[in-house]
Amino acid sequence: MKRIHVVAAVIRGIEGQILLAKRSADKHQGGLWEFPGGKVEAGETAQEALARELHEELGIRPSASRPLIQVRHDYPDKHVLLDVWDVSAFSGEPHGAEGQPLAWVSPRQLSDYEFPAANQPIVAAARLPEHYLITPDGLSGPELLRGIQAAVKSGIRLLQLRAPAMFDAQYRDIAVDALGLCAGKAQLMLKGPLEWLGDFPAAxxxxxxxxxxELSAGGRPLSKERWLAASCHSAEELALAAKMGVDFITLSPVQATQTHPDAEPLGWPHVSALLQGVNQPAYLLGGVMPSDVERAWQAGAQGVAGIRAFWPQ
Structure with a gap:
């Protein structure tokens, strides 16, 4: 069955809200909400199709857009490639030019709306930022908390508390304080045994x-209301993460890194090839800088993750 190439847009308003449209009842997956877009016609680039579809459907013209995620999904009756773009600026006033209802919703509210199954990774990508901060090893508890506070103040919205050399009890104590610093401002990701899940419901x-x-055969180990991520280094691990239903992944190491000097770098071309088959948002890690984010987008990633290069000095 031929895969249908479709463009879709995560359109962001001035206050960060995202524009949704409701599919008419007579369409495939009718009655569900979607990110506006449509089929790429023969001879069109994805960007040309995006501009045409948004003008036809909403009466707007995108003026700033970038790749966000590509999702391949197989319905029983059709196979689709969703080529999703983040539209951060446009001209015109959006309206349902085809009579379709529209809604501006906050990223946090997206999970309240019912989308076609193929849209679930797009919902995650629309909610996730472009930078993922991972805390450095070897810092004391107070140093970690001061750094987390500074990072959140500087605009970091997603961070992982990583302290492999720390005793469990100390890590858990710091996690409680870190959750307080992140509350309402950033999503904190914890690491550790899953027996701890119930103790940190906001993480x-x-x-x-x-x-x-070890766990992929058992399926997703926590509810869909909580973020789940996984570290991947190969095509095999990417497949396991997809099977488990994680919300996003890190893929590493892209380049040589001080943290793992013995690890063989994947290299940018191989990273790009690996991400061709990945539906989950992916952060590239290992020898990358915050300034590499545009290169990461072009490779098919959500953004970049890092430790030392991202840690507030």
């Missing part, structure tokens, strides 16, 4: 590659 969980391999 997301980031699985190690070892945990991913």
């Amino acid at each position: 997301g969980w980031h699985l190690t590659a070892k945990q991913l391999r």
Whole structure:
């Protein structure tokens, strides 16, 4: 069955809200909400199709857009490639030019709306930022908390509390304080045994590659209301993460890194090839800087993750 190439747009308003449209009842997956867009016609680039579809459907013209995520999904009756773009500026006033209802919703509210199954990774990508901060090893508890506070103040919205050399009891104490610093401002991802899940209901969980391999056969280990991520380093681990239903992944190491000097770098071309088959938002990690984010987008990633290069000095 031929895969249908479709463009879709995560359109952001001035206050960060996202524009949704409701599919008419007579369409495929009718009655569900969607990110506006439509089929790419023969001879069109994705950007040309995006501009045409948004003008036809909403009466707007995008003036600033970038790749966000590509999702391949197989319905029983059709196979689709959703080519999703983040539209941060446009001209015109959006209206349902085809009579379709529209809604501006906050990223947090997206999970309250019912979308076609293929749209679930787009919902995650629309809610996730472009930078993922991972705390450095070897810092004291007060140093970690001061750094987290500074990072959140500087605009970091997603961070992982990683302290592999720390005793469990100390890590758990710091996690409580870190959750307080992040409340309402940033999503904190914790690492550790899943027996801790119930003790930190506001936290997301980031699985190690070892945990991913051990747990993937059992399916997703926590509810869809909580963020779940996994560390991946190969096509095999990417497949396990997809099977488990994680919300996003890190893929590393892209380049040589001080943190793991013995690890063989994947390299940018191989990273790009690996992400061709990945539906989950992916952060690239290992030898990347915050300034590499545009290169990461072009490779098919959500953004970049890092430790030292991202940590507030």
